[in-house]
Amino acid sequence: MGEAIVVTSGKGGVGKTTTSANIGTALALMDKKVCLIDTDIGLRNLDVIMGLENRIIFDIVDVIEGRCKLNQALVKDKRFDDLTLLPASQTSDKSAITESGMVQIVNELKQTYDYIIIDCPAGIEQGFKNAVAGADKAIVVTTPEMSSVRDADRIIGLLEQEDIEPPHLVINRIRNHMMKNGDMLDIDEIVQILSIDLIGIVLDDDEVIKASNNGEPIALQSKPKSAIAYRNIARRILGESVPLQSLDEEKGLFQKMKHFFGMGS
Amino acid sequence: MKLEQKKQLITIKGTEEGLTIFMDDLCSFDELVVELEEKITTVKPKQGEPVISVKVQLGNRYLSHEHTEEIRNIIEKGDYFTVEMFDSAVIHKEEMEKWQENQDIKVYRRVVRSGQVLQVKGDVLLIGDVNPGGKVVSTGDVYVLGRLNGVAHAGVKGNKHAIIAASYMKPTQLRIANYISRAPDYESDGVYMECGFIDSEQDKIMIDRLQQLTRQRRDLKELERRMQNG
Numbered sequence: 001m002g003e004a005i006v007v008t009s010g011k012g013g014v015g016k017t018t019t020s021a022n023i024g025t026a027l028a029l030m031d032k033k034v035c036l037i038d039t040d041i042g043l044r045n046l047d048v049i050m051g052l053e054n055r056i057i058f059d060i061v062d063v064i065e066g067r068c069k070l071n072q073a074l075v076k077d078k079r080f081d082d083l084t085l086l087p088a089s090q091t092s093d094k095s096a097i098t099e100s101g102m103v104q105i106v107n108e109l110k111q112t113y114d115y116i117i118i119d120c121p122a123g124i125e126q127g128f129k130n131a132v133a134g135a136d137k138a139i140v141v142t143t144p145e146m147s148s149v150r151d152a153d154r155i156i157g158l159l160e161q162e163d164i165e166p167p168h169l170v171i172n173r174i175r176n177h178m179m180k181n182g183d184m185l186d187i188d189e190i191v192q193i194l195s196i197d198l199i200g201i202v203l204d205d206d207e208v209i210k211a212s213n214n215g216e217p218i219a220l221q222s223k224p225k226s227a228i229a230y231r232n233i234a235r236r237i238l239g240e241s242v243p244l245q246s247l248d249e250e251k252g253l254f255q256k257m258k259h260f261f262g263m264g265s
Numbered sequence: 266m267k268l269e270q271k272k273q274l275i276t277i278k279g280t281e282e283g284l285t286i287f288m289d290d291l292c293s294f295d296e297l298v299v300e301l302e303e304k305i306t307t308v309k310p311k312q313g314e315p316v317i318s319v320k321v322q323l324g325n326r327y328l329s330h331e332h333t334e335e336i337r338n339i340i341e342k343g344d345y346f347t348v349e350m351f352d353s354a355v356i357h358k359e360e361m362e363k364w365q366e367n368q369d370i371k372v373y374r375r376v377v378r379s380g381q382v383l384q385v386k387g388d389v390l391l392i393g394d395v396n397p398g399g400k401v402v403s404t405g406d407v408y409v410l411g412r413l414n415g416v417a418h419a420g421v422k423g424n425k426h427a428i429i430a431a432s433y434m435k436p437t438q439l440r441i442a443n444y445i446s447r448a449p450d451y452e453s454d455g456v457y458m459e460c461g462f463i464d465s466e467q468d469k470i471m472i473d474r475l476q477q478l479t480r481q482r483r484d485l486k487e488l489e490r491r492m493q494n495g
Contacts, residue, residue: 153396153397195376
């Protein structure tokens with residue numbers, strides 16, 4: 001019996017879809033059977049980030065309206081056999097699916113998959129309710145901005161009313177130099193305001209955008225810090241205890257020596 | 266053989282402030298009315314004397330609103346007396362519950378998040394934060410054992426003596442009764458262990474150190490007592 005995790009944020013553009021794609025990919029990297037569900041009906045993106053847009057035949061609305069079987073709508077990933085995507089419809093709107101329909105789909109998927117990652121649309125309306133309906137756990141994504149934290153707070157309040165485990169927090173798009181200068185909310189501050197458990201921090205990284213545009217989730221790359229961050233989140237989901245990434249840049253040998261002699265900062 | 270000396274159901278005593286009428290609390294109401302009508306004429310003041318105020322002591326009797334009015338009408342008939350108050354050792358359960366609800370301190374352990382409203386009758390003690398966009402509303406005082414970053418409204422039914430106290434105070438707005446004060450437009454740090462109350466001289470909400478509170482509100486001793494008694 002698998003586990004359904006909804007990725008949500010309230011505010012748009014904080015990286016829900018990117019986070020969904022990368023957590024899903026990272027879990028698949030660890031040999032888990034993963035299904036990604038895009039519930040952003042009418043504004044689907046997850047297929048683009050996964051690079052699977054050209055393989056879509058049926059979508060989630062087709063499944064709910066009985067035009068196809070669930071298995072027929074699942075798009076198999078090009079890299080992993082055990083990773084699939086249930087795409088959103090681009091032609092309907094959020095009212096095309098219902099909470100009960102969503103629960104049914106998730107329960108059916110739980111039979112075969114270890115993890116079902118549900119990408120939630122922005123907002124707190126029907127789309128959010130649909131996405132949350134079938135979930136067992138929730139991950140709330142926020143960026144270190146006041147408005148995004150405010151919306152995350154609202155979403156956490158709404159999630160608390162659902163029959164769902166206390167949500168976990170991902171802080172995305174961290175700009176280290178701004179946090180250091182105090183121009184951005186720092187991690188402790190955000191965690192203090194939201195008072196939920198932190199499951200990961202991801203640095204703002206140009207590579208993420210590049211990777212998304214290529215349809216290759218960043219989590220597949222070995223070097224970038226953001227890739228490691230997403231893989232760490234996946235490991236934490238699996239129950240491993242992984243320390244938080246340090247935000248500081250790796251120091252060069254010269255700087256290390258300076259530091260050693262007490263000259264550097 | 267009946268050893269019955271007819272017991273007086275109504276006793277009238279004169280005091281400095283007026284009359285006190287003691288009513289027996291075991292007889293029936295009708296008996297009481299009969300005897301009251303009888304007795305009240307005997308103590309009627311002379312013509313031209315001022316109206317005498319009367320306290321009615323009901324003992325352990327509960328009177329409904331209609332019965333109270335009936336008795337009041339009997340006593341005040343002819344404008345010789347005016348009923349100042351009814352005093353009874355018992356009150357109705359509903360009344361009691363209502364009273365208690367407004368007296369109680371309700372304790373909540375949670376975070377009031379953006380978009381949430383915690384609405385309470387009586388005083389509220391919140392163990393947790395009020396986040397920006399969240400709101401705590403009470404008919405009595407608001408105490409926040411945590412960070413108050415949102416809106417707090419004390420004495421919402423118009424109690425101007427209500428106060429708002431918080432371990433860390435950086436509210437977007439404080440409201441007491443029909444007074445509102447808001448945070449300054451410039452960025453400011455919050456303050457620790459402070460409270461807001463209405464300053465009657467300046468006619469606005471003031472924020473001061475919690476220690477000042479005992480000087481401002483002596484009746485808070487009452488609260489301490491209630492806390493200690495649970």
